[in-house]
Amino acid sequence: MTDPYPSGPQRGLTLTPVEKPGLLQRLAELLNPSPEGIEGLLAQLSQAQAKQLINADGRRMLEGVLRMSDMTAGDVMVAAPRIDTLDINANTDDLFEQVIETAHSRFPVFEDQRDNIIGILMAKDLLKLQRAPELNIRALLRPPIFVPESKNLNDLLRDFRSNRNHLAVVIDEFGNVAGLITIEDVLEEIVGEIEDEFDEEEDAGDIYSLADNTWRINGNTAIARINEAFELALPEEDFDTIGGLVSHEMGHVPKRGEIYEGFGLRLVVMHAKGGAVRWFKVTPSKPTQGQD
Numbered sequence: 001m002t003d004p005y006p007s008g009p010q011r012g013l014t015l016t017p018v019e020k021p022g023l024l025q026r027l028a029e030l031l032n033p034s035p036e037g038i039e040g041l042l043a044q045l046s047q048a049q050a051k052q053l054i055n056a057d058g059r060r061m062l063e064g065v066l067r068m069s070d071m072t073a074g075d076v077m078v079a080a081p082r083i084d085t086l087d088i089n090a091n092t093d094d095l096f097e098q099v100i101e102t103a104h105s106r107f108p109v110f111e112d113q114r115d116n117i118i119g120i121l122m123a124k125d126l127l128k129l130q131r132a133p134e135l136n137i138r139a140l141l142r143p144p145i146f147v148p149e150s151k152n153l154n155d156l157l158r159d160f161r162s163n164r165n166h167l168a169v170v171i172d173e174f175g176n177v178a179g180l181i182t183i184e185d186v187l188e189e190i191v192g193e194i195e196d197e198f199d200e201e202e203d204a205g206d207i208y209s210l211a212d213n214t215w216r217i218n219g220n221t222a223i224a225r226i227n228e229a230f231e232l233a234l235p236e237e238d239f240d241t242i243g244g245l246v247s248h249e250m251g252h253v254p255k256r257g258e259i260y261e262g263f264g265l266r267l268v269v270m271h272a273k274g275g276a277v278r279w280f281k282v283t284p285s286k287p288t289q290g291q292d
Contacts, residue, residue, distance in 0.1 A: 041066055042063055042066060045059050045062055045063060045066075046059070061190055061191055064189050064190035064191065065190055067189070068153045068154060068186075068189045068190060069152075069153075069154055071152070071153045071189065072149060072150050072151055072152055072153065073147050073148070073149055073150070073151040073153065073156055073168070073170045073179075073181050074149030074150065074170065074178065074179070075153075076153065076181055076185045076186065076189065077149075077170045077178065077179030077180060077181040077185070078179050078180045078181070078185075079178070079179045080114070080177050080178055080179050080180075082255060082256060082257065083108060083114075083177075083179065083180045084098070084102045084104060084107060084256075084257070085107060085108045085109065085110050085114055085117075086098060086099075086107045086108070086109045086110070086121055087109075087110060087111075088109050088110065088111045088118060088137065088138065089111070092129055092133075092137075095126065095137075096126060099123050099126060100212075101268070101270070101281060102256075102257075102270070103270060103271070104123065105122065105123050105124070106120055106121070106122055106123070106166065106167050106182075107120065107121045107123065108120060108144065108167075108169060108180065109121050109141055114177065115176055115177045117144050117146075117169050117177060118141065118144070119138075119141025119142060119143060119144055120141065120142045120143070120144050120167060121137070121140060121141055121142075122140075122142065125140040126140070128140065144168075144169050145159075145163070145165050145167070145168040145169065146168065146169050146170075146171050147159075147168045147169070147170055147171070147181070148170070148171060148172075148173070149170055149171070149172055149173070149178050149179075151170075153186050153189065156168070156181070156186060157183070157186045157187075160183040160186065165183075166182055166183045166184075167180065167181070167182050167183075168180070168181050168182075206218040206220070206221040206222075206225060207221060207225070207226075207229050210281075213283075214281055214282060214283045215229075215281070215282045215283075216270065216279055216280070216281055216282075217242060217267075217279065217280045217281075217282050218278070218279060219241060219242060219243030219246075219276060219277035219278050219279060219280060220241050220243060220276075221241060221242050221243075222240060222241060222242075223235070223236045223239060223240065223241065223242060223245060224236055226242050230264070230265065230284065232263060232264055232265075234263050242267075242280065243276055243277040243280075246260050246267060246277065246280075247276075247277070249262060253272065253276060253277065254269045254272065254277060255269060255272050256269050256270065256271060256272050257269060261285060264284060264285050265282055265283070265284060265285060266282065266283045266284070266285050267280040267281070267282050268280065268281040268282075268283075
């Protein structure tokens with residue numbers, strides 16, 4: 001009699017364990033068939049979040065990667081008129097003052113005219129001049145990297161990683177300086193705004209006294225706090241922060257380097273980001289002639 005339940009393997013029948021699909025497999029299945037173009041992918045990422053395959057942060061980063069594929073250096077760069085550059089022929093004291101005031105870590109250095117960029121100066125390298133004043137500042141310069149406005153951000157990020165540079169000078173089709181782009185500018189297209197040395201916790205303070213008898217003030221500092229610190233009477237009814245008040249008075253959100261004088265203060269925008277002023281450098285205005 002034939003055993004109805006043979007113990008050996010049956011011919012033609014293969015048993016395989018049932019595996020639960022992983023996140024990558026489920027995401028790949030979601031993205032098939034391949035959508036047409038970036039907009040289709042973005043729509044499917046929205047579906048992936050709705051199905052809890054990715055979270056909101058993951059979706060934003062993936063969307064940034066997708067959108068970045070169609071972006072160029074010209075889309076992200078800081079335009080030439082807004083670049084803080086150093087003159088190779090400036091004296092050392094002027095260089096130190098500009099570096100301290102603008103608070104960047106790297107500066108394009110020009111000779112004769114701003115379009116003639118001859119190198120990149122690291123702010124930390126200036127410290128060498130304090131210990132060895134005989135050093136020629138030209139010896140401290142690093143070779144500049146030039147990229148065209150049409151340079152794709154994906155390729156630029158790859159170049160930044162491979163050559164270990166964090167800054168590139170962007171040139172237009174005629175070879176003129178069009179702007180400046182950093183690795184932070186590129187990464188922010190993926191991960192969003194990156195906090196830097198100017199971005200401090202709200203409870204870390206909002207008004208700082210500097211060595212040159214000026215102050216560094218957070219743009220989010222309450223007007224009441226400004227009035228108290230500088231013995232002023234700025235209007236507190238319509239605006240909560242000094243940044244909001246200055247933007248209203250100027251008719252636009254000021255950019256780095258712009259100056260506003262009023263209410264007994266001279267405010268220089270040190271850092272602006274995300275459509276708001278992050279830091280001002282503030283000097284009380286000098287009394288006009290005849291004023292007590």
